[in-house]
Structure formats: C-alpha cells, structure tokens
Amino acid sequence: MARSSRVREPLWVRLILRTVVVTYLVLLVAWPVALVVLNTFQDGFVHMAEALADPVVQNALRLTAVVAVSAVVINLLFGVTISLLLVRYEFPGKRALSAMIDVPLSVSPVVVGLALLLVYGSRTGWFGPALADAGIQMVFATPAMVMATAFVALPLVIREVVPVLEEVGDEQEQAARSLGAGGAQTFWRITLPSIKWAVVYGVVLSLARSLGEFGAVKVVSGNIVGRTQTATLVVEQKYQNFEQTTAYSVAFLLAFASVVCIVVVSILRPKEES
Amino acid sequence: MSIEVRNVDKRFGDFVALDDVSVSIPTGQLTALLGPSGGGKSTLLRIIAGLENADDGTIEIEGVEATHLPPQKRNVGFVFQHYAAFKHMNVAKNVAFGLEIRKRPKADVERRVDELLRLVHLQQFAHRLPAQLSGGQRQRMALARALAVEPTVLLLDEPFGALDAKVRKELRDWLRRLHDEVHVTTVFVTHDQEEALEVADEIVVINDGRIEQVGTPDQLYDEPANDFVMSFLGDVTRLNGVMIRPHDVDVNSTPVDGAVVGTVTRLLRVGFEVRVTVTAEDGHDVAVVLSRAEARGSGLAEGATVWLTPHRGALTVDARPAAGVSA
Amino acid sequence: MARRRRPSRAVGTLNGPSALGLGVALIWFSLLVLIPLAAVVSTAAAGGWDNFVTTLTNDQTQAAIRLTVVQSLLVTAVNVVMGTTIAWVLVRDRFWGRGALNVVIDIPFALPTIVAGLVLLALYGKQSPLGVDFANTETAVFLALAFVTLPFVVRTVQPVLEELELDVEEAAASLGASRLTTFRRVILPSLVPAIAAGAALSFARGISEYGSLVLLSGNLPFRTEVASVRVLTYIENGNPAAASAVATVMLVVALLVIVLLDVIQRRVSRRG
Numbered sequence: 017m018a019r020s021s022r023v024r025e026p027l028w029v030r031l032i033l034r035t036v037v038v039t040y041l042v043l044l045v046a047w048p049v050a051l052v053v054l055n056t057f058q059d060g061f062v063h064m065a066e067a068l069a070d071p072v073v074q075n076a077l078r079l080t081a082v083v084a085v086s087a088v089v090i091n092l093l094f095g096v097t098i099s100l101l102l103v104r105y106e107f108p109g110k111r112a113l114s115a116m117i118d119v120p121l122s123v124s125p126v127v128v129g130l131a132l133l134l135v136y137g138s139r140t141g142w143f144g145p146a147l148a149d150a151g152i153q154m155v156f157a158t159p160a161m162v163m164a165t166a167f168v169a170l171p172l173v174i175r176e177v178v179p180v181l182e183e184v185g186d187e188q189e190q191a192a193r194s195l196g197a198g199g200a201q202t203f204w205r206i207t208l209p210s211i212k213w214a215v216v217y218g219v220v221l222s223l224a225r226s227l228g229e230f231g232a233v234k235v236v237s238g239n240i241v242g243r244t245q246t247a248t249l250v251v252e253q254k255y256q257n258f259e260q261t262t263a264y265s266v267a268f269l270l271a272f273a274s275v276v277c278i279v280v281v282s283i284l285r286p287k288e289e290s
Numbered sequence: 291m292s293i294e295v296r297n298v299d300k301r302f303g304d305f306v307a308l309d310d311v312s313v314s315i316p317t318g319q320l321t322a323l324l325g326p327s328g329g330g331k332s333t334l335l336r337i338i339a340g341l342e343n344a345d346d347g348t349i350e351i352e353g354v355e356a357t358h359l360p361p362q363k364r365n366v367g368f369v370f371q372h373y374a375a376f377k378h379m380n381v382a383k384n385v386a387f388g389l390e391i392r393k394r395p396k397a398d399v400e401r402r403v404d405e406l407l408r409l410v411h412l413q414q415f416a417h418r419l420p421a422q423l424s425g426g427q428r429q430r431m432a433l434a435r436a437l438a439v440e441p442t443v444l445l446l447d448e449p450f451g452a453l454d455a456k457v458r459k460e461l462r463d464w465l466r467r468l469h470d471e472v473h474v475t476t477v478f479v480t481h482d483q484e485e486a487l488e489v490a491d492e493i494v495v496i497n498d499g500r501i502e503q504v505g506t507p508d509q510l511y512d513e514p515a516n517d518f519v520m521s522f523l524g525d526v527t528r529l530n531g532v533m534i535r536p537h538d539v540d541v542n543s544t545p546v547d548g549a550v551v552g553t554v555t556r557l558l559r560v561g562f563e564v565r566v567t568v569t570a571e572d573g574h575d576v577a578v579v580l581s582r583a584e585a586r587g588s589g590l591a592e593g594a595t596v597w598l599t600p601h602r603g604a605l606t607v608d609a610r611p612a613a614g615v616s617a
Numbered sequence: 618m619a620r621r622r623r624p625s626r627a628v629g630t631l632n633g634p635s636a637l638g639l640g641v642a643l644i645w646f647s648l649l650v651l652i653p654l655a656a657v658v659s660t661a662a663a664g665g666w667d668n669f670v671t672t673l674t675n676d677q678t679q680a681a682i683r684l685t686v687v688q689s690l691l692v693t694a695v696n697v698v699m700g701t702t703i704a705w706v707l708v709r710d711r712f713w714g715r716g717a718l719n720v721v722i723d724i725p726f727a728l729p730t731i732v733a734g735l736v737l738l739a740l741y742g743k744q745s746p747l748g749v750d751f752a753n754t755e756t757a758v759f760l761a762l763a764f765v766t767l768p769f770v771v772r773t774v775q776p777v778l779e780e781l782e783l784d785v786e787e788a789a790a791s792l793g794a795s796r797l798t799t800f801r802r803v804i805l806p807s808l809v810p811a812i813a814a815g816a817a818l819s820f821a822r823g824i825s826e827y828g829s830l831v832l833l834s835g836n837l838p839f840r841t842e843v844a845s846v847r848v849l850t851y852i853e854n855g856n857p858a859a860a861s862a863v864a865t866v867m868l869v870v871a872l873l874v875i876v877l878l879d880v881i882q883r884r885v886s887r888r889g
Contacts, residue, residue: 025796030710037706038718040699043740044764045721051739051746052732094645097638105631107639113646115879120650122818122871124825125730126845127864130852131653134660134861142656167649187374190341191432193361194368195388195439199634205387209378228729230828231845235852248731248828255735255832267732274727279720 095173129235298347367436689823700770730828770815
C-alpha cells in the first residue's frame with residue numbers, strides 16, 4: 017500500500033493520535049486483562065489446581081460445556097437453514113424475519129431470562145405447567161439454560177453465513193443441478209463446501225458467546241450450587257464469597273477458551289481470495 | 291428436431307421476457323440465439339435447461355416432454371457466462387462431478403475425465419484449482435464439465451462474454467472445431483453478431499421477447515426479414531427511405547438520374563476503408579463506406595457535391611417509420 | 618465485479634424440503650424468541666396502565682433508568698470520538714505494535730461479561746495499582762459500559778475507512794483543501810453512516826448491559842443500579858408485572874435502535 021505523502025498527516029499529528037489511542041486501549045483493556053492473568057498465576061499454577069479440584073467448579077465447567085455445546089448445535093442447524101432460506105428463496109414475510117433475527121443481539125440478557133421465565137416457568141408460565149405435567153422441567157434446569165444461551169447467540173451463525181452465501185451466488189448450485197445433482201447432493205457437495213469457513217467462524221463465535229453467557233442463564237437457572245450453576249455463575253459466587261483466587265482461575269479459563277477459539281479460527285481462516 | 295419450444299411465455303413481474311415463442315432447434319447443429327441484451331435470449335436458454343420455469347408453453351428435448359422436468363433430469367449440459375466453476379474442487383474434480391453424481395465406476399470416471407481434459411487442452415492442469423486458471427481456461431474446463439455427462443444438448447449462455455477480445459476470438463474458433471469433432475446439438479446465446487455469423491450453422495434472432503427470424507448466417511445477412519434483423523447483423527444507413535449497407539452505396543461525382551444529391555461533410559480514413567458522411571439536401575446524413583482506391587478514384591473531398599445511388603443488386607429493406615433504427 | 622444476478626425462480630420457490638425447513642425454523646424461532654418476548658409485553662400490559670405508571674414512577678426505578686440512559690449516552694459519545702480515532706490510527710498509521718492493538722479491540726467481545734467486570738476491578742477496584750478505587754461508583758458503570766462497547770464503532774468504521782479511495786482525498790488536496798478541510802468535508806461525511814451505526818449498537822448494548830456491572834458497580838440503589846439490575850430485583854421479589862414493565866421499555870429502545878440501523882443501512886446501500 018503505497019501512500020502518497022501529500023495526503024498523509026504530519027508526523028506530530030500522527031504521534032498525538034497514536035499516543036491517545038494506545039493510552040486509551042492500555043488503560044481500558046490491556047492493563048486490566050494483564051493484571052487478571054498475573055493475579056491468576058501469581059503463585060504459579062497452585063490456584064488453578066486448587067480451583068480445578070473444587071467439585072463445585074468441576075460441576076460448573078461440565079454443565080457449561082453441555083449447555084454451550086447444545087446451544088451451538090441448535091444454532092448451527094437453525095442458522096444454516098435460515099441463512100439458506102433468506103438468501104436463496106422467496107417467501108412472504110422474509111424482510112420481517114430477516115430484521116427479527118437480529119433482535120436477540122440488542123435485548124438485555126436479563127430480559128431474555130425474564131421472557132423465558134414467563135413462558136416456561138413451571139408454575140405460572142404460559143407453557144410451563146403443561147410441560148411440567150408431562151414431566152419436563154424447563155426452568156431451573158438444563159433445557160431453559162440451553163434456550164437462554166441459544167437465544168443470546170442466535171444471530172451469530174446467520175450473520176457470518178448470509179453475506180458469504182450472497183457473495184458466492186447461486187450459479188455453482190445451478191451448474192450442479194444441470195449436471196444431475198439433486199437438492200441434497202447440491203447442498204452437501206457444493207453449497208456447504210463454499211460456506212464452510214463462514215459456518216466454522218459462526219460456530220466459534222457462538223461457542224465463545226455461549227461459554228460466557230451470564231445474565232440470561234442466571235435468571236432461568238435458579239443458580240443452584242452444584243446443580244444449575246455454570247462457570248460464569250461460579251465466578252460471581254466465588255468472588256462475592258471472597259474466594260477471589262478461585263474466581264480469577266475460573267475467569268481465566270473462560271476467557272482463555274473464548275480467546276483461543278477466536279485466535280485459532282482467524283489463523284485457520286484462509287485469506288480472502290480474489 | 292432436437293429441441294421443440296412451443297408457445298412459451300415468461301414474465302418477470304411486469305416485464306415480458308418471452309412472448310409466445312415457438313422455435314425448433316435442429317439435431318447436431320450449432321445454433322446461436324442472437325439478440326440485444328434484455329431481449330429474452332438467455333431466458334429462453336435457461337427455460338430449455340430447466341433453470342427457469344416457463345409461465346406457459348412446452349419444451350421437448352429429443353422427443354421427450356421436458357416442460358416440468360427439474361434441471362437435473364433433463365440431461366443437458368449448461369455452460370455459464372461466469373463459468374460457475376466449483377471453486378473448492380480442482381479441475382479434474384470439476385469435470386468428474388456429473389459422472390460421480392451418476393455413480394459411474396471410478397475407473398470409467400478417470401478415463402473419461404482424462405479424455406475430456408485432453409479434448410479441451412487442460413490435461414496438464416488437472417490438479418489446479420479454478421482460481422489458478424485464466425478466464426479462457428476456466429471456460430474450457432466448464433465446457434469439459436458439461437460435456438462429461440454426454441448431454442443430449444449443450445447450452446452455452448454468453449460463453450465468451452466475460453473474456454477479453456483476443457481470447458474470445460480464439461475460443462470461438464476452437465468451439466467451432468470442437469463442435470465439428472463432437473457433433474452434440476449445441477445452442478449458444480450471444481449478443482455479438484460477428485460471433486454468431488462466424489460460428490453458428492443456424493441463427494435465431496430474438497428481440498423484445500419475440501423471434502424475429504430463423505435462418506443460416508447467409509440467409510440472415512442476405513435476406514433479412516425486417517429492418518431490425520438487417521441493422522442488427524451489420525451497419526446500415528438510410529438512403530431515400532430504404533435501409534442499405536453503407537458499402538452498397540455508390541458515390542458519383544456527376545449527376546445521375548434518381549440519385550440523392552448531397553454534400554460531403556466528413557471524410558475519415560480508417561485503415562483500408564474510407565468512411566464518408568454525405569449530408570443530403572433534405573438535411574439527413576447518409577453514411578457511405580468506400581475502399582481507399584474508390585475514394586481516391588472519385589477524387590472526393592469535404593465540401594464536394596455528390597450523387598448517391600444504391601449499388602446494382604444491393605440489398606435494401608423498407609425502413610419502418612416507427613422503429614428507431616440507427617446505423 | 619458488479620455482475621448481474623438474474624432472478625432464478627425455478628430454484629427460488631419453496632418446494633417440499635425447503636418449506637419443511639422454513640416451518641421447523643419458524644416454530645423454533647417463535648418458541649425461543651417471539652412468544653417469550655410477546656409474553657414480556659403481554660405481562661406488562663396485563664398489569665394495566667397503573668402497573669406501568671407505578672413501576673416507572675417508582676423513585677428507585679427512575680433513578681436506575683436515568684443512570685442507564687445517561688451513562689449509555691456518555692459512553693456512546695466517547696465511543697464516537699475514540700472509536701473513530703482508533704479506527705483511523707489502525708487503518709492509516711503504521712507503527713510497531715499496531716497488529717497487537719487490533720487484537721486488543723476484539724478482547725471485549727471475546728470475554729464473558731462477568732470476567733470483564735472482574736478484569737476492570739483489577740485495575741480500578743480496591744487493590745488498584747493506580748491507587749484509585751472506582752468500585753461501587755458511577756464511574757464504575759461508565760468504565761464497564763466503555764469496556765464492553767469498545768469494539769462497536771471501531772469495527773463498523775474500520776472497513777469503510779479501508780475502502781475509502783485515496784484519490785478522492787488527493788483530488789480534494791489538488792483543489793486546494795487543507796487536511797482538516799478534507800477530513801471535515803470529504804472523509805467525515807462518508808464515515809457518518811458507519812459511525813451512526815456503531816453508535817446505535819453501542820447505545821443499545823449500554824442500555825441492556827448486566828454481566829459486567831455485577832461485580833464492579835455493587836448494584837447500589839439510587840447510585841449504581843442500572844435498568845437490567847432493576848428487572849432482576851423485580852423478578853427476585855416475585856413481581857413479574859413490574860419486571861415486565863421495565864423490560865418492555867428496554868425492548869422498545871432495542872427495537873428503535875434496530876429500526877434506526879435498518880434505515881441507516883438502506884440509506885447507505887441506496888447511495889451505492
């Protein structure tokens with residue numbers, strides 16, 4: 017990228033802007049994050065080992081994995097289906113659906129929790145009592161936690177896949193059809209390979225978001241220690257119980273998992289082809 | 291007849307793409323669908339392939355009623371303007387696709403792919419990805435891919451439209467020679483009259499959703515059914531109320547009976563020809579093309595008065611007053 | 618690049634499998650999103666107008682809503698200035714460590730919100746190496762919101778800035794415009810839609826934030842309690858009608874932001 021010097025800012029302007037930006041980012045993000053990492057490992061891996069030996073923590077990590085993976089699988093199936101429908105098909109109400117898909121991104125997690133509680137609460141919810149009679153416990157149990165997590169991460173796969181589907185166009189699919197491929201064959205052999213990276217990226221973003229969900233899960237889980245407590249809830253509880261080192265360790269694990277997900281994919285993802 | 295199109299209508303909203311179109315496309319020939327952009331020729335091709343549904347009318351391919359068959363059941367080969375290469379597969383895999391869908395034995399697939407890559411001169415590129423090929427090579431790969439399944443008919447939608455002029459010309463010659471070897475019934479869409487005249491056995495001229503004329507290149511050029519066909523297939527000018535090709539106008543430097551009198555207003559030499567603009571007494575311009583020798587012989591110069599007559603035996607067509615035909 | 622896409626009806630009409638897919642997807646979307654959100658609005662409405670007025674005129678609730686709105690606006694204003702500056706530096710400047718800064722921008726998206734609160738406590742809490750203690754103050758609310766909304770403006774402005782053609786600026790310069798004039802008259806107008814979109818997202822996020830505030834702000838009534846916390850308190854006190862009333866207000870704000878974004882995006886795409 018050769019930049020013409022005539023339209024470049026003078027050095028002093030650039031130095032000032034650079035300093036302002038670096039200072040802001042260091043104070044707001046880099047330094048605090050570094051401190052948490054340092055706090056976690058101030059005595060080596062001792063605190064981490066202690067935290068991992070705690071049965072409450074072990075349970076929470078296991079539950080977090082179950083809830084996050086379930087929500088991601090649901091969002092993957094739903095997201096790819098909706099993306100295909102939105103890009104490749106015409107149907108009434110498409111514009112409205114496409115706008116509604118983004119709603120979960122701007123709804124407060126607490127409101128998400130409240131909304132699910134009002135419908136699936138086992139005593140006063142709209143559907144809750146009927147489901148409870150059928151022996152299905154939604155709220156204060158895993159199903160509602162999966163739903164809450166799926167809700168907040170809902171648009172992430174779609175937002176990755178839709179632009180790629182639009183960019184790829186449907187000519188390759190038409191070519192496959194003209195060569196004798198049916199609908200399913202076209203999807204598995206042509207469509208899916210061409211949106212592969214968008215799907216992977218969407219899944220990883222969803223996973224990172226799902227592992228870290230806090231507010232919505234807090235409302236619908238009941239926060240029952242050892243039963244419906246996920247890793248983020250453990251962080252809150254341990255911190256407030258003055259078990260700060262455990263809180264830091266679990267927080268670090270969560271942050272590490274999320275960051276690793278994103279870094280790995282940005283490395284794996286092939287650079288934009290021309 | 292290989293493809294029978296009967297009374298096909300197609301609308302996109304208010305826009306009439308095809309209006310009661312019927313045409314027969316002969317077996318084993320190379321047929322061009324020629325016409326201006328938006329005239330409906332691509333839509334007709336896509337309806338034949340099943341990529342688009344006709345609102346009304348029927349399609350028959352080699353005696354088989356195909357109107358309601360999905361594209362994958364029609365056994366047509368389709369080549370897209372922008373190649374539609376499967377980007378995640380290498381060249382060999384692209385060509386093998388249709389055969390694998392048809393579950394042919396592996397050895398057969400390999401043999402056939404090899405044969406086709408040889409035919410389109412891509413055998414040394416079998417393991418490259420489409421992104422590593424030039425436009426012309428990608429289009430040849432697309433052609434091999436379409437031919438691999440031994441289609442009843444081969445359909446090409448502006449196959450050379452995205453290529454630059456030189457590659458276009460090479461591929462055009464090559465398509466003609468390929469067709470002489472393979473003899474599959476082929477239909478291609480083009481808006482380039484030179485391409486159609488040079489390559490096709492038969493040309494179907496389509497404009498405004500209607501078929502204007504069907505015939506061999508010579509028939510179309512020599513006996514155009516109307517002024518649209520005449521003007522679309524080559525330059526035309528207006529002389530005394532008729533359409534005529536500029537090279538069919540004689541320029542006389544002395545008065546001639548029944549001639550159009552005018553003044554030379556512009557004289558332009560382009561390579562071996564001389565383009566003359568003569569402003570007639572009634573004020574409208576007549577374009578004339580002469581060879582350099584003719585121009586020199588008649589001693590033309592700007593400002594000179596000349597008498598214009600149609601060349602003996604020249605083709606003329608009455609100009610439709612409403613049709614805004616331009617030279 | 619600008620290739621013509623033809624309408625492809627034969628592929629585009631719903632057939633068996635795609636209609637089934639649409640049906641299943643819509644049922645799930647309704648069960649997960651539409652019906653629950655409708656339940657919030659309907660519960661708020663069922664409480665009647667009185668419930669609405671009582672809840673929203675409650676001093677503590679009003680304080681919470683005021684704090685949320687004021688801090689969100691403040692943070693959005695800071696993001697507009699800082700976010701644009703950061704995007705500018707990332708795109709137009711070249712220096713060692715620029716790549717690392719680019720990664721730092723994404724950290725707030727990647728971190729779980731509860732961890733974000735914990736992270737900020739480390740530098741701005743009781744044990745701050747800076748010697749400050751913002752824990753349980755309004756400043757803490759501001760910091761938490763600034764942290765979680767950091768990427769919005771940066772990430773919407775950055776791509777637009779990257780695609781901005783340099784010859785337009787050169788043209789402006791050749792016509793005698795100073796750098797400042799060029800920025801004000803040529804560059805800024807083309808960034809405005811992106812900045813507005815980023816600001817809307819950041820405001821919406823600010824209004825709805827909960828997780829990062831839990832540990833940092835202490836949730837003190839009248840001082841650091843935000844709208845989300847208020848909703849949670851009503852839920853825990855067994856008053857779903859009041860919770861729904863506050864939640865409905867928050868939903869309306871979210872909806873307005875979505876409509877605003879849609880308008881901005883359509884205006885941009887029309888400009889082409």
